[in-house]
Amino acid sequence: xxxxxxxxxxxxxxxxxxxxxxxxxxxxxxxxxxxxxxxxxxxxxxxxxxxxxxxxxxxxxxxxxxxxxxxxxxxxxxxxxxxxxxxxxxxxxxxxxxxxxxxxxxxxxxxxxxxxxxxxxxxxxxxxxxxxxxxxxxxxxxxxxxxxxxxxxxxxxxxxxxxxxxxxxxxxxxxxxxxxxxxxxxxxxxxxxxxxxxxxxxxxxxxxxxxxxxxxxxxxxxxxxxxxxxxxxxxxxxxxxxxxxxxxxxxxxxxxxxxxxxxxxxxxxxxxxxxxxxxxxxxxxxxxxxxxxxxxxxxxxxxxxxxxxxxxxxxxxxxxxxxxxxxxxxxxxxxxxxxxxxxxxxxxxxxxxxxxxxxxxxxxxxxxxxxxxxxxxxxxxxxxxxxxxxxxxxxxxxxxxxxxxxxxxxxxxxxxxxxxxxxxxxxxxxxxxxxxxxxxxxxxxxxxxxxxxxxxxxxxxxxxxxxxxxxxxxxxxxxxxxxxxxxxxxxxxxxxxxxxxxxxxxxxxxxxxxxxxxxxxxxxxxxxxxxxxxxxxxxxxxxxxxxxxxxxxxxxxxxxxxxxxxxxxxxxxxxxxxxxxxxxxxxxxxxxxxxxxxxxxxxxxxxxxxxxxxxxxxxxx
Numbered sequence: 001x002x003x004x005x006x007x008x009x010x011x012x013x014x015x016x017x018x019x020x021x022x023x024x025x026x027x028x029x030x031x032x033x034x035x036x037x038x039x040x041x042x043x044x045x046x047x048x049x050x051x052x053x054x055x056x057x058x059x060x061x062x063x064x065x066x067x068x069x070x071x072x073x074x075x076x077x078x079x080x081x082x083x084x085x086x087x088x089x090x091x092x093x094x095x096x097x098x099x100x101x102x103x104x105x106x107x108x109x110x111x112x113x114x115x116x117x118x119x120x121x122x123x124x125x126x127x128x129x130x131x132x133x134x135x136x137x138x139x140x141x142x143x144x145x146x147x148x149x150x151x152x153x154x155x156x157x158x159x160x161x162x163x164x165x166x167x168x169x170x171x172x173x174x175x176x177x178x179x180x181x182x183x184x185x186x187x188x189x190x191x192x193x194x195x196x197x198x199x200x201x202x203x204x205x206x207x208x209x210x211x212x213x214x215x216x217x218x219x220x221x222x223x224x225x226x227x228x229x230x231x232x233x234x235x236x237x238x239x240x241x242x243x244x245x246x247x248x249x250x251x252x253x254x255x256x257x258x259x260x261x262x263x264x265x266x267x268x269x270x271x272x273x274x275x276x277x278x279x280x281x282x283x284x285x286x287x288x289x290x291x292x293x294x295x296x297x298x299x300x301x302x303x304x305x306x307x308x309x310x311x312x313x314x315x316x317x318x319x320x321x322x323x324x325x326x327x328x329x330x331x332x333x334x335x336x337x338x339x340x341x342x343x344x345x346x347x348x349x350x351x352x353x354x355x356x357x358x359x360x361x362x363x364x365x366x367x368x369x370x371x372x373x374x375x376x377x378x379x380x381x382x383x384x385x386x387x388x389x390x391x392x393x394x395x396x397x398x399x400x401x402x403x404x405x406x407x408x409x410x411x412x413x414x415x416x417x418x419x420x421x422x423x424x425x426x427x428x429x430x431x432x433x434x435x436x437x438x439x440x441x442x443x444x445x446x447x448x449x450x451x452x453x454x455x456x457x458x459x460x461x462x463x464x465x466x467x468x469x470x471x472x473x474x475x476x477x478x479x480x481x482x483x484x485x486x487x488x489x490x491x492x493x494x495x496x497x498x499x500x501x502x503x504x505x506x507x508x509x510x511x512x513x514x515x516x517x518x519x520x521x522x523x524x525x526x527x528x529x530x531x532x533x534x535x536x537x538x539x540x541x542x543x544x545x546x547x548x549x550x551x552x553x554x555x556x557x558x559x560x561x562x563x564x565x566x567x568x569x570x571x572x573x574x575x576x577x578x579x580x581x582x583x584x585x586x587x588x589x590x591x592x593x594x595x596x597x598x599x600x601x602x603x604x605x606x607x608x609x610x611x612x613x614x615x616x617x618x619x620x621x
Contacts, residue, residue, distance in 0.1 A: 106172040126244040261441035519561055
């Protein structure tokens with residue numbers, strides 16, 4: 001891998017390298033989106049207070065939150081376009097020469113703009129149809145809510161058009177448009193052929209088209225969207241209006257309200273230093289023992305993940321606090337990256353994992369059950385990584401390292417305690433059925449803001465606004481993926497493919513163990529290419545019914561596929577998470593690639609144990 005690989009733009013979910021400030025002409029949208037996030041948190045807190053304190057449920061809370069949420073999702077998705085924060089795979093484009101890279105970036109932008117523009121008319125049609133539906137509590141037309149989809153698509157189309165006019169070479173734009181027009185005409189002429197291909201259309205449109213877009217650096221949400229749009233237009237008689245309905249469904253699940261709030265919680269964690277307080281406490285307790293700093297790194301990822309719900313936030317919090325001391329003790333940078341990346345993969349089942357929340361929403365699995373099981377599963381992986389870290393720590397230099405006094409440990413514990421108890425509050429409240437994930441997320445944000453103000457110096461107003469804007473864009477990018485991925489999953493199921501796949505899997509020798517091994521391979525591969533959320537939304541509607549028919553517990557299966565997916569995410573040379581870890585640790589991927597394999601093998605051993613021993617996932621249910 002050359003220097004171009006080191007400069008991979010890892011847009012999305014807050015990665016460094018690709019994001020840019022909001023343009024001046026999008027500032028009004030940024031202000032509105034930030035205000036909507038505040039409204040959502042405010043009305044949800046009002047609902048929690050009225051229900052639990054005054055026993056007076058407010059019936060219009062969910063409707064206000066739902067309307068605000070869809071507008072936040074679509075305006076946030078437009079902001080993510082402007083800020084270059086949509087998740088995309090740029091591994092292949094970045095390895096091209098400068099001229100080819102510029103052309104494919106332009107071609108990818110044309111694809112993104114084409115999808116947004118093509119969906120505007122169906123979105124307006126959908127808005128008109130929904131105007132005849134009246135909301136039960138507020139008694140207003142549902143078009144007030146779904147008009148957000150049309151507005152967001154118009155903004156995204158205009159932003160892509162402006163980007164092409166201002167930043168791209170005119171020749172590249174003309175060639176790209178001509179290619180897309182030619183492909184569209186060819187698809188239209190071949191419609192009779194496509195309609196007779198059956199499952200062949202899945203390969204052409206939902207695999208090849210999506211993969212081609214992905215390799216050209218098109219944002220993942222638009223890869224799914226373009227593949228599904230072509231599938232519906234050229235091989236079926238289904239109106240594209242239906243696709244807008246499925247996108248609406250994918251972005252509007254009430255449980256998904258907790259996603260932007262947990263994203264904001266991760267920002268609060270970074271801004272207040274609560275995560276660093278946890279790291280300092282663990283270091284004061286374990287830093288003097290052999291492999292102690294490795295234990296601190298893994299334990300910090302485990303606990304910090306329980307607050308932020310974001311792998312990127314976890315790694316960005318832990319690495320700067322621990323890497324300098326670990327390097328002083330003789331750890332090589334490549335070993336640190338390997339431990340950081342696999343530790344982040346281990347921690348993704350720790351509540352409040354956004355992946356678990358999304359999985360519970362799309363697959364109909366109990367969020368409480370997932371949160372209860374997630375701690376135990378993460379512990380299995382933590383033990384596997386800790387054992388390997390201890391074995392590899394024989395070269396550690398402990399010269400001059402002393403055990404801290406109980407008084408010093410006590411001081412760090414006092415500072416860290418408010419942060420330490422937060423993940424247990426979240427897990428206990430949701431897992432115990434005291435409150436929903438959405439309610440707990442709002443309480444957690446309020447708690448973190450108050451504690452941050454009292455104990456950790458607070459957050460300046462300018463920083464708070466920046467966090468709100470960042471959360472809006474990040475949430476929009478996530479929710480746009482969920483919307484288009486659910487539309488694609490719906491298209492797959494409507495072909496009968498899911499039914500035939502279930503029949504095929506049921507007939508394989510070996511029963512549920514064979515299916516489990518197949519699932520692990522599938523999610524390992526998808527985790528490498530797609531990242532967690534789109535892989536989950538795309539495959540859950542297909543795989544979970546099969547698992548249930550084979551007698552596999554939903555929570556057990558969830559733990560297996562989430563773990564497999566996260567191992568794939570950190571697996572080079574494609575795994576996006578691996579490159580994020582390299583960026584955060586400022587280490588060349590070339591250097592770190594060889595060191596990560598023993599840690600990945602340790603995770604795979606832990607995954608095999610989790611897969612064949614269902615009781616590890618189900619004993620808490």
